[in-house]
Every structure is written in C-alpha cells, then in structure tokens.
Amino acid sequence: MMETDPRVPVIVEIDKVLDKFASFDKFRKTSLDNLEEKLQEYLDELDEVAANAPSDESISSGAPLLTSEQVSNMTAVLAQVKEVSSSISSKHRELHSVVSKVGKAIDKNFESSFDFMQPNVPFLREETRPMMLEIICNHLCREGMQDIAEQLMTDSHLTLSSEFTDTYKEVNRIVAGLRERNLKPAMEWMSNNRTQLQEKKSCLEFKLHRLAFICMLADSTQDISAAVEYARNNLTPFIRQHKQAIQHAMGALVFMRSGLEGTPYSDLLNPREWDDLLETFTRDACNVMGLAINSPLAVCMRAGCASLPVLLNIKQVLSETQVQNMWSGKEELPIELHMGEQRTYHSIFACPILRQLSTESNPPMRLTCGHVISKEALTKLIQANKVKCPYCPVEQTPLEPKQVIF
Numbered sequence: 001m002m003e004t005d006p007r008v009p010v011i012v013e014i015d016k017v018l019d020k021f022a023s024f025d026k027f028r029k030t031s032l033d034n035l036e037e038k039l040q041e042y043l044d045e046l047d048e049v050a051a052n053a054p055s056d057e058s059i060s061s062g063a064p065l066l067t068s069e070q071v072s073n074m075t076a077v078l079a080q081v082k083e084v085s086s087s088i089s090s091k092h093r094e095l096h097s098v099v100s101k102v103g104k105a106i107d108k109n110f111e112s113s114f115d116f117m118q119p120n121v122p123f124l125r126e127e128t129r130p131m132m133l134e135i136i137c138n139h140l141c142r143e144g145m146q147d148i149a150e151q152l153m154t155d156s157h158l159t160l161s162s163e164f165t166d167t168y169k170e171v172n173r174i175v176a177g178l179r180e181r182n183l184k185p186a187m188e189w190m191s192n193n194r195t196q197l198q199e200k201k202s203c204l205e206f207k208l209h210r211l212a213f214i215c216m217l218a219d220s221t222q223d224i225s226a227a228v229e230y231a232r233n234n235l236t237p238f239i240r241q242h243k244q245a246i247q248h249a250m251g252a253l254v255f256m257r258s259g260l261e262g263t264p265y266s267d268l269l270n271p272r273e274w275d276d277l278l279e280t281f282t283r284d285a286c287n288v289m290g291l292a293i294n295s296p297l298a299v300c301m302r303a304g305c306a307s308l309p310v311l312l313n314i315k316q317v318l319s320e321t322q323v324q325n326m327w328s329g330k331e332e333l334p335i336e337l338h339m340g341e342q343r344t345y346h347s348i349f350a351c352p353i354l355r356q357l358s359t360e361s362n363p364p365m366r367l368t369c370g371h372v373i374s375k376e377a378l379t380k381l382i383q384a385n386k387v388k389c390p391y392c393p394v395e396q397t398p399l400e401p402k403q404v405i406f
C-alpha cells in the first residue's frame with residue numbers, strides 16, 4: 001500500500017485557514033466601509049449643527065440643538081457600531097480555532113519528537129548557542145529583516161558587528177534597486193569594487209553596461225547618438241570577451257526608433273535579463289565581500305528536511321530490531337545520506353583499517369606511498385619506530401605521514 005503524504009491533511013487545514021482569513025477580510029472591509037460612510041454622515045451632520053448653533057447664552061435657555069429625528073438616527077448608528085465591532089471580534093475569535101487545527105494536523109501527521117537526534121545536534125549545546133543565534137541573524141539580515149535580527153541580538157544579550165549588518169544593508173539596498181529596475185546603486189557599487197571584481201573574473205561590469213544600453217534602446221525618448229556614445233564608452237572594453245553579445249545589442253540600434261518588439265532583437269527585452277543580472281550581482285558581491293552565496297541557515301534547513309525522513313525510518317528500524325545502541329557516535333550518522341549534488345560540500349573519510357569515520361581528533365593521515373589511513377590506525381601500526389603501509393607495504397617513520405585536510 002502506498003503511504004499517504006503526511007503533508008496533505010496539513011495543507012487541507014491551511015487552505016481552510018486561508019479561506020477563513022479571506023472571508024474575514026471581506027466581511028471586515030464591507031461592514032467597516034459601510035459603517036465608516038454612516039459615521040461620516042453623522043459627523044457632517046454634527047458639524048452642521050455646530051456651525052448653525054446659536055451663541056452660548058441661548059443654549060442655556062434649554063432649546064435642543066438636535067431634532068428628535070437626528071437623535072434617533074445617531075442612536076441607530078451608534079448601535080450599529082457596537083454590533084459590527086462585536087461581530088468582528090467574534091469572527092476574529094473563530095480564526096484562532098481554524099489556525100489551531102493546523103497545529104493539531106501537524107502534530108498528528110508528523111513525527112514531533114526529535115529527541116533521538118539530540119546527541120548529534122551540536123547547536124543544542126549551550127556553548128554553541130551564540131553561534132546558532134548568529135546564523136539566524138545572518139539569515140534575517142540576508143532577507144532584509146535587519147530590525148528583527150537586531151532585536152534578537154538585543155534580547156539574547158549578544159552584539160552583532162555593525163560591519164556585518166552594514167554589509168547586508170548595502171547588498172539589500174542594491175538588490176532592491178535591481179528589482180525595481182534601477183541600475184544606479186549596482187553601478188556605483190561596481191565602480192567602487194572594480195579591482196576586486198576583475199580579480200575574481202566577474203562579468204558584472206559588462207552585464208550592467210549591457211543592460212543600461214538595452215534600457216536606452218527600449219526608451220523611445222532616448223537619442224540614438226547618446227546610445228551609440230554610451231556603447232562606445234562602456235562596451236568597447238569588453239569587445240574581446242563578449243563580441244557576439246555586443247554585436248547583437250548593437251544590431252538592435254536599427255530598430256531603436258520603431259521599438260524592438262517583434263524584431264530579431266526582442267529577446268533583449270526579456271525580463272530574464274534582469275533576473276540574470278540580479279543573480280550575477282548576488283553571486284559576485286557575496287564573493288567580493290566574503291559572504292556565502294546561500295544562507296547557511298537555509299542550507300542547513302534544506303539539508304535537515306532532506307535527511308530527517310531517512311533518519312526517522314532508520315530510527316524505526318533500529319527500535320524494531322532492538323539495536324538502539326548501534327547509533328551512538330556523536331559526530332556520526334548511522335548511514336550515508338545522499339543529499340544530491342548541490343549539497344555536496346565536504347568529503348568524509350572512513351578509515352579502511354578501523355572502519356570509522358575520521359574526526360578532528362582522529363584525522364586521516366597520508367602515508368609516503370599515498371595510501372591514507374586514520375591517525376589511530378597509524379598509531380596502532382607503529383612497531384619499533386617504523387610504520388609499514390598495510391597496503392603496499394612501504395616502510396616509513398611515524399613522523400613522515402602527513403595529515404590530510406579536506
């Protein structure tokens with residue numbers, strides 16, 4: 001039998017929440033709009049009464065300022081205010097119950113206890129907590145949620161280096177500019193960092209100027225000679241590396257007056273040009289600023305989401321076969337997990353002699369012959385101040401093998 005997807009019942013509940021929110025929003029809007037209109041009438045009427053009111057002396061004479069009809073109208077409006085506000089608050093309470101059903105669906109359909117992972121999660125240890133907070137803040141800053149990151153640091157009595165936050169502020173400002181199709185901030189940043197970008201063999205400068213040129217081509221108010229001048233000044237230095245791209249863009253000049261749509265150059269107007277530039281900027285800026293391209297937190301979360309189901313299965317199997325103690329290594333997983341090529345970062349080394357994964361205290365050692373074994377295995381093989389490779393077998397002194405660092 002095929003196992004049902006545990007996400008389905010949760011998605012059903014989430015859809016209910018979204019429906020409920022939408023209908024709440026609709027109700028709130030219509031009833032409040034209606035009420036607001038009536039209240040405005042009420043206020044206008046009061047203003048009118050105030051404007052036509054006789055002087056103070058005659059008020060005390062006892063003549064009523066409002067007609068009985070006005071009084072009853074306004075009483076009705078006030079009653080309606082009460083009614084609408086109470087029905088809004090009761091509908092608001094109903095939202096809570098649908099939201100809580102999502103939580104219940106998650107609890108029911110997903111494993112909620114990850115205690116078995118505890119010995120393997122270094123971030124749960126007290127001494128590594130600041131590091132975890134830093135990673136969370138790093139992620140928040142990347143996503144442009146600087147204020148939340150700062151609040152989190154304040155609440156945890158930690159300080160975030162201003163260099164760190166300023167760097168992200170700068171990147172986010174430029175990214176926001178590019179999203180609004182404004183090249184200026186990126187252009188400025190590029191010219192301030194030209195040397196480093198060139199060292200990294202970045203083509204950001206070319207891409208920026210090319211897109212600026214395309215913007216001129218697409219702008220019917222632009223002068224053709226200005227576009228030619230721009231290309232001459234800014235694209236010429238790249239003619240060697242990007243000859244074809246420049247030729248193609250220059251060809252579009254012919255259609256500048258009549259517009260590029262429907263011409264062989266319409267691809268230049270593709271919005272993907274902007275996505276591509278954004279990607280190049282993010283990658284190269286992170287490279288120059290020494291930041292990871294992907295948020296470390298997001299990478300960990302994705303890796304965790306990909307590996308947890310497998311680990312949960314293993315846990316099940318281990319408990320059924322009563323070999324719970326098999327998985328005891330603190331920095332070791334019970335099986336090899338394939339995370340896909342995108343998430344392949346570090347090679348791991350398993351000692352062929354001791355059949356253990358290498359650790360910081362037991363690193364891989366390269367013998368003079370090129371064979372690699374773990375340090376512990378090496379120590380065990382020492383005899384009379386000599387080590388004989390278990391594979392070839394070349395002899396060497398125990399000081400000759402060198403640690404392998406991945």
Ligand SMILES: [Zn+2]
Nearest residue numbers: 369371389392
């Ligand atoms: Zn060897």
